Structures are given as C-alpha cells and as structure tokens.
Amino acid sequence: MAEPKQERAVKTREAILYAAAEIFDEYGYSGASVSKIMNRAGVTQGGMYFHFKSKRSLAQAVMASQQDFVNFPMGEAGLQRVIDLTFHLARELQENVLVRASIRLAVEQGEFGMQDDTVYREWADRLYTYLRAARERGELLPEVDEREFANVLVGAYSGTQLYSQVSTGRADLPERVASLWHYLLPGITPPHVRAKLRTGHRRSGVAA
Amino acid sequence: MAEPKQERAVKTREAILYAAAEIFDEYGYSGASVSKIMNRAGVTQGGMYFHFKSKRSLAQAVMASQQDFVNFPMGEAGLQRVIDLTFHLARELQENVLVRASIRLAVEQGEFGMQDDTVYREWADRLYTYLRAARERGELLPEVDEREFANVLVGAYSGTQLYSQVSTGRADLPERVASLWHYLLPGITPPHVRAKLRTGHRRSGVAA
Known part of the structure; x- marks a missing residue:
C-alpha cells in the first residue's frame, strides 16, 4: 500500500x-x-x-527545529528539571550534530544578515513553564520573577556554551554549567532547597 | 619636520x-x-x-583590539567597578561601532573557521584583577572563586548581549545586565555589601 x-x-x-x-x-x-x-x-x-x-x-x-532535535527525558519536576535540562543540553551540544548546528546558526545568524530571536524565546518559554512549577512547589525565593529569570538563564547559558566552544570545543561545558549554577542558585532558591539539588561538578578547586 | x-x-x-x-x-x-x-x-x-x-x-x-576600543573611566574600586564595567560595555556596544564589530567577530568567528578564545580570556583576566581587589576589600563571600566567577561572568555576559542583540538590537541591554546582576549578586556578596551597590534598572515589575 x-x-x-x-x-x-x-x-x-x-x-x-x-x-x-x-x-x-x-x-x-x-x-x-x-x-x-x-x-x-x-x-x-x-x-x-x-x-x-x-x-x-x-x-x-x-x-x-532546535527543540525537536533535543530529546529531553523529563525526570523530576521543579527546579531540578530546569537544572537537568541545562546539563542534558550540554551533552547534546557535545554529541548531537543537529542540536549543534541549530545553535550555531542561531548564534552566528548576524553573519548572514538575520536577526531572529524565536529560538531564544522558545527556550525562555519552556524554562518559564518549569520555573512556574518550581514556584508552585515553593522552591523559589519571593524576589524571583520567573519570566525575567528564564530570560537571564537563556542569555547566560548561550554565552557559556559559546565561551566553552571557542575555548575547548565544548569539552568543559558541563563544568562551566555547574559553575554557572553555583553562582545563580543563591539568588533564586533558599538554602534548604539548594542543599537537595544536584548541579554537577565545577572545574575550580572548590567543592560543588 | x-x-x-x-x-x-x-x-x-x-x-x-x-x-x-x-x-x-x-x-x-x-x-x-x-x-x-x-x-x-x-x-x-x-x-x-x-x-x-x-x-x-x-x-x-x-x-x-577590543579592550583598546573600550574607553572605561574607572571610578570606584572593588565589586562596584566590576558592575560599572558591565554597564559601560553595554553602552559602548550600543554606541561604539569599533566595540560592536570586535565583539561581533568574536561571537561569529565559527562562521569563518576560527576558534580563538583570546578575547574572552582577556576580559576574564581583567575581571579577575577587579575581583581580587573586591576580595581584599572583604566584599566577596568565602565560597567565591574569583577566577571561576570571572569566567562565569564573561560567558553569561556574552550571551546576554547576544540575546539582547537579536531581540532588540541591544536597546534593552542595560536592563538585561541589571537583571543578570540581580540573580548573580546573592551568590557572590553578603547582603550588607549588596545593599550599597548600584546595579541599574531591571525591566521586570520588581524593583532593583
């Protein structure tokens, strides 16, 4: 048939x-x-x-198609899911050419005369949804604006992967993502929640 | 003559x-x-x-030549200088074609087959020097690794300006930098120091 x-x-x-x-x-x-x-x-x-x-x-x-290329097996809900997504994406950037190409095009689009923030906004929307769930679970500090933090994270993450790409071909991306979380978490979540989150290994001498 | x-x-x-x-x-x-x-x-x-x-x-x-193109009138020392530099650079990116071009080339270098992290490392070195001064003034939390945070900030900042560029042609870059600091500062400095720092206006409804 x-x-x-x-x-x-x-x-x-x-x-x-x-x-x-x-x-x-x-x-x-x-x-x-x-x-x-x-x-x-x-x-x-x-x-x-x-x-x-x-x-x-x-x-x-x-x-x-960036989000379709990323196959993220959502495990835990709330803030841990936000963190897990950033580490999953780090591995995908290392191993999955489709993800790598789509992110490379988004970053270098200025070179071919484009200015399109759709990809960035889609990631921000997805993170916003996860952050709303984190808020409902009482994991976020009162001074966190979920929409604002989603945008901050998308920007910070984009540059982190870019810096890692030119430095080490993204070999050290997971450590850099762990470092980023080390400095962001105190600004968004109380110590008792933070203590339970898994955020990977940083590269510095200081323990994560 | x-x-x-x-x-x-x-x-x-x-x-x-x-x-x-x-x-x-x-x-x-x-x-x-x-x-x-x-x-x-x-x-x-x-x-x-x-x-x-x-x-x-x-x-x-x-x-x-990126750092030569940026004419930064260093005012206060310590952590405020780190913050001031990020806002100064935001304005330079909006107004100074030389700075804009050099950063654009650094970001889009993959498109013409280069992979050179010199520019990123030079900014990290400069921030590291300022952060050492902040440490000596007792402005940093014990868990801050100055070298690591300098790298985190360079990565996070690079992506923040990139996202702002594709979203609004960098019109909202100062607000985005203010938002970034809002979430980074609790991870690096104690509340009594933070209370005295000037970090600009965020875009969200929450007061800075």
Missing part, C-alpha cells in the same frame, strides 16, 4: 532538515549550499523546492 | 584597524574585503600588506 501523500511529504521535509543541519554543522552557513543539502538528503530539486526555496529558509527551519 | 618612520607605521596600523572595524560592523565578515578596508583607511596596497596580509588577520587584530 502506498504511503499517503501528506505523510511522505512530512518524511521528506524531515530528511531535508536533518541533512541541512549536518551540512551547516560541517561547512558553516557560508560554506553550505542547497545542492549539498539536496545530495545529502537524497531528494530531487523538485522535492527540495516544494519545501524550501533558499539556503536562508533552510537555516531558519533548522534553527526553529 | 618629518615624522619618525616608526610613529607613522603605528598611526597607519591604527587607521587600518579602525577602518576594518567599521567595515566588519557594516558588512559582516563575509561581506567585508581587504580592498574596502584599504579604501576606508585611505592606505595604499603596500601600506596594507606591510601590516596585514589577509582579511582573516585583520579580523583577528580587530578582535584583539
């Missing part, structure tokens, strides 16, 4: 997105081309242009 | 650097070219190649 047309189109689009992410990760935006992506995905020119008209629209779609 | 040769060479190099920063800010790395920079600086091909052999070496030099 033949696949329904729509289902086939969805699969083709997915194959193109994955191929595009791989090519952008390998060559950067300027080095990538629609034909390289077509070849990698094994689609025809017709198939490509049905879904994407340009390299730019491919880059936009790859950036927008 | 003719200028000594060496002095003239220093001035030419400076003129080239400024022109390069302006061109990179205007066109991005891929859109910039050595000839555009030569024309802007008003130097001959010989003058250019005496100092810089390629667009890449120009970009590296612009990145490396």
Whole structure:
C-alpha cells in the first residue's frame, strides 16, 4: 500500500532538515549550499523546492527545529528539571550534530544578515513553564520573577556554551554549567532547597 | 619636520584597524574585503600588506583590539567597578561601532573557521584583577572563586548581549545586565555589601 501523500511529504521535509543541519554543522552557513543539502538528503530539486526555496529558509527551519532535535527525558519536576535540562543540553551540544548546528546558526545568524530571536524565546518559554512549577512547589525565593529569570538563564547559558566552544570545543561545558549554577542558585532558591539539588561538578578547586 | 618612520607605521596600523572595524560592523565578515578596508583607511596596497596580509588577520587584530576600543573611566574600586564595567560595555556596544564589530567577530568567528578564545580570556583576566581587589576589600563571600566567577561572568555576559542583540538590537541591554546582576549578586556578596551597590534598572515589575 502506498504511503499517503501528506505523510511522505512530512518524511521528506524531515530528511531535508536533518541533512541541512549536518551540512551547516560541517561547512558553516557560508560554506553550505542547497545542492549539498539536496545530495545529502537524497531528494530531487523538485522535492527540495516544494519545501524550501533558499539556503536562508533552510537555516531558519533548522534553527526553529532546535527543540525537536533535543530529546529531553523529563525526570523530576521543579527546579531540578530546569537544572537537568541545562546539563542534558550540554551533552547534546557535545554529541548531537543537529542540536549543534541549530545553535550555531542561531548564534552566528548576524553573519548572514538575520536577526531572529524565536529560538531564544522558545527556550525562555519552556524554562518559564518549569520555573512556574518550581514556584508552585515553593522552591523559589519571593524576589524571583520567573519570566525575567528564564530570560537571564537563556542569555547566560548561550554565552557559556559559546565561551566553552571557542575555548575547548565544548569539552568543559558541563563544568562551566555547574559553575554557572553555583553562582545563580543563591539568588533564586533558599538554602534548604539548594542543599537537595544536584548541579554537577565545577572545574575550580572548590567543592560543588 | 618629518615624522619618525616608526610613529607613522603605528598611526597607519591604527587607521587600518579602525577602518576594518567599521567595515566588519557594516558588512559582516563575509561581506567585508581587504580592498574596502584599504579604501576606508585611505592606505595604499603596500601600506596594507606591510601590516596585514589577509582579511582573516585583520579580523583577528580587530578582535584583539577590543579592550583598546573600550574607553572605561574607572571610578570606584572593588565589586562596584566590576558592575560599572558591565554597564559601560553595554553602552559602548550600543554606541561604539569599533566595540560592536570586535565583539561581533568574536561571537561569529565559527562562521569563518576560527576558534580563538583570546578575547574572552582577556576580559576574564581583567575581571579577575577587579575581583581580587573586591576580595581584599572583604566584599566577596568565602565560597567565591574569583577566577571561576570571572569566567562565569564573561560567558553569561556574552550571551546576554547576544540575546539582547537579536531581540532588540541591544536597546534593552542595560536592563538585561541589571537583571543578570540581580540573580548573580546573592551568590557572590553578603547582603550588607549588596545593599550599597548600584546595579541599574531591571525591566521586570520588581524593583532593583
């Protein structure tokens, strides 16, 4: 039995997105081309242009798929989930080319004339939801504004992974994320909650 | 009386650097070219190649000049100086094309195949010096590792300015920096010190 047309189109689009992410990760935006992506995905020119008209629209779609590329097995709820997500993302950045490419495009988009904060806002929205749950569980200090802190965390995390990328190719990213939490947690959660949170190992001599 | 040769060479190099920063800010790395920079600086091909052999070496030099481009009138010492520097840099990013270009190149360097953390480390070194002074003035909590926090701050700040850039063209950067400090300060300084620090206005409804 033949696949329904729509289902086939969805699969083709997915194959193109994955191929595009791989090519952008390998060559950067300027080095990538629609034909390289077509070849990698094994689609025809017709198939490509049905879904994407340009390299730019491919880059936009790859950036927008960031959250789909990240497969986060949500464990505990509340503040621990926020922390776990940052460490999970650190590992994904080390190991998953699709995540890496989509974040690289988001960071370097200025170089190809884009200015689109959708990806950043989507992460902030997700963190906001988790932080609301943390608030309901009584884990946040009264002076924490969940929306504001979600934005602070997205910004701080973006730069942390960037600095780690240029320093060590992201080898030390988990330690850097642990350090970030070491200095952020006292500002958002009371000591008795903090004592129970797992935040990984920092690189400095001081114990976490 | 003719200028000594060496002095003239220093001035030419400076003129080239400024022109390069302006061109990179205007066109991005891929859109910039050595000839555009030569024309802007008003130097001959010989003058250019005496100092810089390629667009890449120009970009590296612009990145490396970041701290020279930032004219920071150091006021108070200690932790307030660390905070003041972050707000000063926020204004410089809004108004000074040279600073903007050098930071843009540092952030987007992956796109043109570079991976150089010199700029990040130089800022971390400078902040470390200020933080040591803050430590000597008794402004830091015992659990603060000055070297580690300098690195955390450089990473967090880099991402904060990046997120602000794609969101609002950096119009809201000062408020975002104020928010960052709101959540970082409790982790590094005791309440009686914090009460005396000036950290600007946050965007959220909560008072700073």
